[in-house]
Amino acid sequence: MKKYDLTVSIVLFKSNPDIVGQAIESVYKSKLNFKLYLIDNSPTDELKSLKKDERTEYIFNNKNLGFGKAHNISLKKAITESHYHLVLNPDIYFGENVLEDLFKYMEENKSVGQVMPKILYPDGTVQHLCKLLPTPVDLILRRFFPWGMQERNKRYELIDSGYNKIMNIAYLSGCFMFIRSESLKTVGLFDEAIFMYIEDADLTRRIHQHYQTIFYPHVQVYHYYAKGSYKNFKLMLYNIHGAFIYFTKWGWVFDRERRKINQRIVNEYLIN
Structure with missing residues (x-):
């Protein structure tokens, strides 16, 4: 029993x-029966003061485990503890009933494993x-040669879809991942x-x-969105390292699944 x-x-x-x-x-605005995990990769435990009550568990790692490995601490618990799990960035906020509305949508749509x-x-x-599933060219051009790439980037970010209809997308941002816990038993964790960046595309x-x-x-939420890898050299290296692992796993040039999925998304949401 969850x-x-x-x-x-x-x-x-x-x-x-x-x-x-x-x-x-x-999160605390929600009327759902929830548990919040604050997983701290900081060098000190100063942020433990953010724990409000018994609904929050503060976990101090005493080192920087990275994004996915730290979230996996709670994802392992979610598989047995909860019906759904939310991977939430610390720079997001939202109003009442957001979590209830997403919970209701997932309850009514059992074929959905994740919603954003x-x-x-x-x-x-x-x-x-x-986003479309990335190719190495997409990531290289976006990071190092953004000028003159407006049309390619519009397609990659599905801008012409209008962002006003329900879409079945294979790459959703890791800033807000509302996941059916049961699906994690099937596909695994992060x-x-x-270490960080593109682990959201992989999962x-x-x-x-x-x-x-x-x-x-x-349903709408608000995100400050700092784009840290564009401002910090170390974070940029993490980004490159993550991309190397991702493309080594899924394919650099030859990735038939990527081509099939991306073509389906373009046909359904970008072509009138």
């Missing part, structure tokens, strides 16, 4: 307590976080070889092989 409707994990690393506090308060709501900047503009793609992975625009 103890919780929902478990939630937020991974911390020298995080701004005021920003994280907004994420925590958002519409992600907005604090000013209300849309973040284009539904790939711990990837969503594995879930997509067995379930629908849905963008659900009828």
Whole structure:
């Protein structure tokens, strides 16, 4: 018997307590039976003060395990503890009934293994976080040669879809991953070889092989979205390392599944 409707994990690393506090308060607005895991990769345990009550468990790792490996601490628990698990970035906030609405959608759609709501900047503009499965060229051009790539990037981020309809997408952002816990038994957890970046593409793609992975625009959340790898050399190296692992696993040039999935998405959502 599952103890919780929902478990939630937020991974911390020298995080701004005021920003994280907004994420925590958002979770605490929920009327679902939930448990929140604060998993701290910081060098000190100063953020343990963010624990509010017994519904929150604070886990101090005393070292930086990376994004996926830290979240896996709670995902392993979610498989037996909860019906659903939310991987939540510390820089996201949202209003009442968001988690209830997503829970209801998943309960009514058993073929869905993962759902992501519409992600907005604090000013209300849309973040284009539904993507085609990446090729090495996509990631290289986006990171190092962004000029002149507007049309290719529009296609990659599915901008012309309008972000106003339900879409079955194989690459959803890791900032807000509402996952059916049962699916984790089938596909496994985050790939711990990837320290951070693109582990969301890897996990969503594995879930997509067995379930629908849905963008659900009828629910909205807000995301500060710092794009750290574009500002920090060390984070850029993590990004490159993660991409190397991802493409070595799935294929650099020859990836028939990627081609088939991307063509299906383009035909369904970009071609009128």
